[in-house]
Amino acid sequence: MFLHDLKYSLRSGLRARVMLIWLLIFPIALSTLFKIAFGNVYESVELFKSVPAAVVTNDGSTELRGVLDSMESSENPLMKVTYADKEEAEKLLSDGDVQGIIYSEDRKLSLTVAGIGMEETLLKTFCDQFNSRVSVITEAASKDPASIPAVSAELMKELNSVSEEKLTEGNMDYFNEYFYNLIAMVALFGALIGLSTAVDNQANLSALGARKNCSPTPKSISLAACLISRFILQSFCMVVGVSYMRFILKIDFGDRLGLVYLSAILSGILGVSIGFAVGSIGAGSYDTKQGVLTGVIMSLCFLSGLMVADMKAIIAEKLPIVNDINPAAVITDSFHCLNVFTDTKIYTVKIVTMLGMTLLFSVIGFILTRRRKYASL
Amino acid sequence: MANTVVKIDNLVKRYKELIALDHLSLEIKEGEVFGLLGPNGSGKTTTINCLLSLLAYDKGTIEIFGKPMTPTSYDIKREIGIIMQNVAVFNELTVMDNIDYFCGLYITDKAKRKQYVEEAIRFVGLEDFTKFYPRKLSGGLLRRLNIACGIAHKPKLIILDEPTVAVDPQSRNKILEGIEQLNRDGATIIYTSHYMEEVEQICTRIAIMDKGHKVAEGSKEELKKMIKNTETISIEVAEPSAEVNAEVAALPHVYKNEYTDGKLHVYCSGGKHNLIRVLDVLQKHDMHIGRVYSELPTLNDVFLEITGKALRDKED
Numbered sequence: 001m002f003l004h005d006l007k008y009s010l011r012s013g014l015r016a017r018v019m020l021i022w023l024l025i026f027p028i029a030l031s032t033l034f035k036i037a038f039g040n041v042y043e044s045v046e047l048f049k050s051v052p053a054a055v056v057t058n059d060g061s062t063e064l065r066g067v068l069d070s071m072e073s074s075e076n077p078l079m080k081v082t083y084a085d086k087e088e089a090e091k092l093l094s095d096g097d098v099q100g101i102i103y104s105e106d107r108k109l110s111l112t113v114a115g116i117g118m119e120e121t122l123l124k125t126f127c128d129q130f131n132s133r134v135s136v137i138t139e140a141a142s143k144d145p146a147s148i149p150a151v152s153a154e155l156m157k158e159l160n161s162v163s164e165e166k167l168t169e170g171n172m173d174y175f176n177e178y179f180y181n182l183i184a185m186v187a188l189f190g191a192l193i194g195l196s197t198a199v200d201n202q203a204n205l206s207a208l209g210a211r212k213n214c215s216p217t218p219k220s221i222s223l224a225a226c227l228i229s230r231f232i233l234q235s236f237c238m239v240v241g242v243s244y245m246r247f248i249l250k251i252d253f254g255d256r257l258g259l260v261y262l263s264a265i266l267s268g269i270l271g272v273s274i275g276f277a278v279g280s281i282g283a284g285s286y287d288t289k290q291g292v293l294t295g296v297i298m299s300l301c302f303l304s305g306l307m308v309a310d311m312k313a314i315i316a317e318k319l320p321i322v323n324d325i326n327p328a329a330v331i332t333d334s335f336h337c338l339n340v341f342t343d344t345k346i347y348t349v350k351i352v353t354m355l356g357m358t359l360l361f362s363v364i365g366f367i368l369t370r371r372r373k374y375a376s377l
Numbered sequence: 378m379a380n381t382v383v384k385i386d387n388l389v390k391r392y393k394e395l396i397a398l399d400h401l402s403l404e405i406k407e408g409e410v411f412g413l414l415g416p417n418g419s420g421k422t423t424t425i426n427c428l429l430s431l432l433a434y435d436k437g438t439i440e441i442f443g444k445p446m447t448p449t450s451y452d453i454k455r456e457i458g459i460i461m462q463n464v465a466v467f468n469e470l471t472v473m474d475n476i477d478y479f480c481g482l483y484i485t486d487k488a489k490r491k492q493y494v495e496e497a498i499r500f501v502g503l504e505d506f507t508k509f510y511p512r513k514l515s516g517g518l519l520r521r522l523n524i525a526c527g528i529a530h531k532p533k534l535i536i537l538d539e540p541t542v543a544v545d546p547q548s549r550n551k552i553l554e555g556i557e558q559l560n561r562d563g564a565t566i567i568y569t570s571h572y573m574e575e576v577e578q579i580c581t582r583i584a585i586m587d588k589g590h591k592v593a594e595g596s597k598e599e600l601k602k603m604i605k606n607t608e609t610i611s612i613e614v615a616e617p618s619a620e621v622n623a624e625v626a627a628l629p630h631v632y633k634n635e636y637t638d639g640k641l642h643v644y645c646s647g648g649k650h651n652l653i654r655v656l657d658v659l660q661k662h663d664m665h666i667g668r669v670y671s672e673l674p675t676l677n678d679v680f681l682e683i684t685g686k687a688l689r690d691k692e693d
Contacts (some may be wrong), residue, residue, distance in 0.1 A: 004481040008470065015469035203431045207465035211526070214429050214459045215482035216451040222482075370450030373433040376392060376427050 001217045002225050002272050009229035013193060022189040023237035028244050030182055035249045038175040050080040051099060051119040054089035057104040063134065064104050066126055078126060101357050102127060102372050107134055180335035181306045186241055187267035187331055188297045190234040194275025197226045198365060199286050204374040206286070213372075223369060227276060227362065234268040259347065264340070266354045267331040273361035274327060281369035283376070297328075304328035379406040381384055381443070382565045383428065388437035390423055390589075397423045398434070405567060405582075406627040407652070410560050412580030414676060420589040422462060422517050425538050427458060428567075441534065455483055458532030458564075462539045464523045466511050467681075470604040473498070473507040476525050483530035497529035500555060517548025524552065528559060535558040535559055537569045541575060553579055573676040587684045601674045604682040605632060609674070610643040613667025615660060617641060624658045631655075 013019055044288045057064065071077045082089075082098060089101040093114050100113040101122040109127040113120040121123055140147055203210040203224050242264045245251040278293045298307075303326050305312030312329060315322050323329040334350035341347070385407040390398040398420050405411045426432035428439055430448045439446045441453050448504045466475045468570045476494050484490040498504055501521040505590055511519055520540060528535055531593040537556065557579055560566050570576050577597050593600055601607075616636050617625070625634045625641070630648030634641065641659075646652040652671050659666055680686075 001485065004478075004485075008467070008474065008478040008481075011474065012467045012469040090669070207461050207463035208467070210426075210431060210461060211459060211465040211479065212482070213431055213448075214454060214457065215479070217482045218453040260436075299669070372430070374431060375433055377432055 003223035190271030191275030195279035198279025276365035415586035
């Protein structure tokens with residue numbers, strides 16, 4: 001009986017329109033749009049690029065040339081240098097080919113820039129640090145000439161390049177948040193198929209429920225088969241969605257893809273159980289319940305910052321307990337902490353919380369739908 | 378004597394202030410086609426839902442196959458087929474899958490189930506539509522699918538709750554013929570409807586319900602004998618004079634006569650040759666006679682006389 005019910009629940013679920021649209025097509029379409037819209041933003045905005053600069057040397061400074069040569073040969077150089085005379089350099093600056101002109105006169109650097117920004121600041125910092133260190137070396141030379149090579153090498157080393165300090169093993173791409181939020185939203189859309197589980201098995205909510213209730217198959221078996229089939233279908237959709245993002249759109253979810261899949265599957269199951277519980281409450285029509293459920297999901301998403309980015313931080317400050325019990329917040333947190341923390345302690349807490357919530361909502365659903373006789377149909 | 382299949386005793390069901398079933402008692406014998414006839418809201422569907430243990434009731438007992446019916450009476454449920462008023466099928470499953478699914482809730486043996494499903498498809502004439510999804514079926518075909526889902530497991534007791542609502546005449550006839558066939562094959566049938574013609578056509582015994590009461594019960598002949606009217610004569614004539622009316626009223630067995638819509642209606646209670654006697658009176662007064670009708674009482678007349686209102690609303 002159970003397997004028979006499960007088989008047909010899976011078959012009907014696979015062909016359900018809500019399943020195709022909201023759980024498969026929606027994440028694929030929206031993630032593709034995200035990729036088109038934000039795909040290169042991280043690289044162009046967030047990743048460091050060498051600052052183009054013109055260098056005009058009037059003093060034949062070997063120290064500066066040595067530092068710049070060494071810098072350009074590094075893996076991630078601070079500057080992309082063009083040596084030029086004053087006129088050429090000014091033309092390059094006015095044409096926007098360089099961000100600034102570094103003049104070297106009497107072993108001191110001065111800077112001319114055309115605007116104000118991060119790149120100009122970096123050039124200014126470089127010049128200030130160079131000047132400061134040349135002063136230190138000059139002073140060292142006057143006291144202990146033998147120490148000049150060692151002091152010089154040590155001081156100039158840091159000027160050569162920029163180095164990345166990673167806070168986590170995950171991908172720090174800020175725009176991955178959009179994909180994580182999308183996965184969380186699809187997980188919560190699973191509530192719609194959870195809702196149909198409740199409605200299709202209750203005699204007072206649907207003709208189908210009434211017919212099932214008249215059959216000799218115990219309601220608990222029928223309900224369990226239906227709910228498990230929805231868990232399986234939602235897990236399938238989540239895996240398809242994450243796989244599409246990772247392998248087709250080439251979204252970098254970091255090196256803990258297995259845990260991303262685990263989060264996606266458990267969050268999907270949690271979404272289904274929320275729908276099951278909400279669908280089991282009261283005797284409203286399917287449309288009414290769908291309206292209520294959509295409202296609940298949207299509220300949870302709003303509070304978790306899926307719509308307004310700062311909302312989660314505001315809630316964390318004013319009423320942190322809400323973030324701990326809001327399923328949408330727990331789902332997004334499980335993804336975020338994979339990126340922020342190297343250890344899986346907080347991730348484990350989020351996963352256990354999701355499992356607990358799934359169990360709680362499923363039990364609520366079962367208790368409310370276990371009723372065998374209805375006051376009215 | 379046939380066994381009692383369903384026994385409802387003193388059933389009371391209230392919806393807050395409204396009494397939906399008021400001390401209803403019924404006994405349905407094996408092999409009967411039992412009709413529950415009544416207008417919308419008379420309590421037919423409530424009776425069925427209580428019978429199936431879907432609906433909680435306030436008082437009374439229900440026994441099916443001699444055992445108390447409860448929500449966990451799975452052995453009893455196994456022998457019942459239910460065809461709901463609303464079509465109850467999966468829109469995402471084909472005709473074949475739908476029937477197989479519902480049959481599988483009753484029959485675990487796969488080979489037996491396959492055979493039953495094929496027989497059910499043939500029975501309702503959906504052989505050409507097995508791969509169709511319900512939304513592609515017409516209203517009549519959808520009703521037939523609904524019936525197939527309810528009877529595929531070959532139940533001993535089949536309950537049909539208004540199965541012909543919104544069905545075209547051709548499909549309706551097919552459904553009614555099918556029900557008679559199921560009965561001939563040995564099933565006991567409970568058939569609810571507010572279409573008196575259907576109930577008259579297929580039911581061997583009928584209970585007429587109104588406002589949660591059983592107002593009459595018996596075979597159609599027995600029911601018709603319960604009322605005064607045995608024949609209604611309608612004759613197209615010019616409006617008769619008071620003298621003619623008085624003469625008609627004085628005829629034996631005539632208990633009422635009236636002139637409406639260009640016809641003289643004469644209501645008789647018993648007796649023979651009533652029509653001839655009425656025509657004699659009209660001829661005597663040299664009245665031109667148009668079309669003449671002589672109608673035996675219908676269940677609507679029974680209902681009208683017992684409750685004082687028509688069985689079916691005009692829009693029905």
